[in-house]
Amino acid sequence: GESVGLHLPTLSVQEGDNSIINCAYSNSASDYFIWYKQESGKGPQFIIDIRSNMDKRQGQRVTVLLNKTVKHLSLQIAATQPGDSAVYFCAENRNPGGSYIPTFGRGTSLIVHP
């Protein structure tokens, strides 16, 4: 069956370090992935996305890597800041017709120590 999971539930880093959050997926037919950030008391917020025809995509201080061979993706945050503290979810997108439906994993809690 389909599943989206994360390797580590909690990641603690020092301010200024680089952070890497990992995610595994099982549906090899998945062709579109999104990383979301959820701060306490708020809804998830889009960070960056990647399609299966790419293996890397960069944004502002964030990079997503996709390895289709092992069905794994990661989110790298450069120079992590206290404001990056949140729960991060990878979402696997499928499109049954009309609109994409993201399936979320459990999430990784990122804690940034000043």
Place this chain on the structure above:
Amino acid sequence: ETGVTQSPTHLIKTRGQQVTLRCSSQSGHNTVSWYQQALGQGPQFIFQYYREEENGRGNFPPRFSGLQFPNYSSELNVNALELDDSALYLCASSTGGAGNTGELFFGEGSRLTVL
């Protein structure tokens, strides 16, 4: 701010009662998705509405129902509430159809407590 508003923000119900949660989608969006997020878990897909029709449904019983109005706002109804229904209910709007990207714009959720 995403422009997606949900009401109420918090509510308390007792087992067996019914609840209606409301969501106003972001301007220009024609798709609304509802998610249930238990404490410490990721959002679980309940269902999605695209142009007033149900476009997909997750593994939730029939007592979870919804609808979408012509202005693309939406309601989530839960009947016969159970203790395990206590959770944050998230609404997200997006653009479906041609040009849809899959990016969801979430509201801040409705926190439901069932006693």
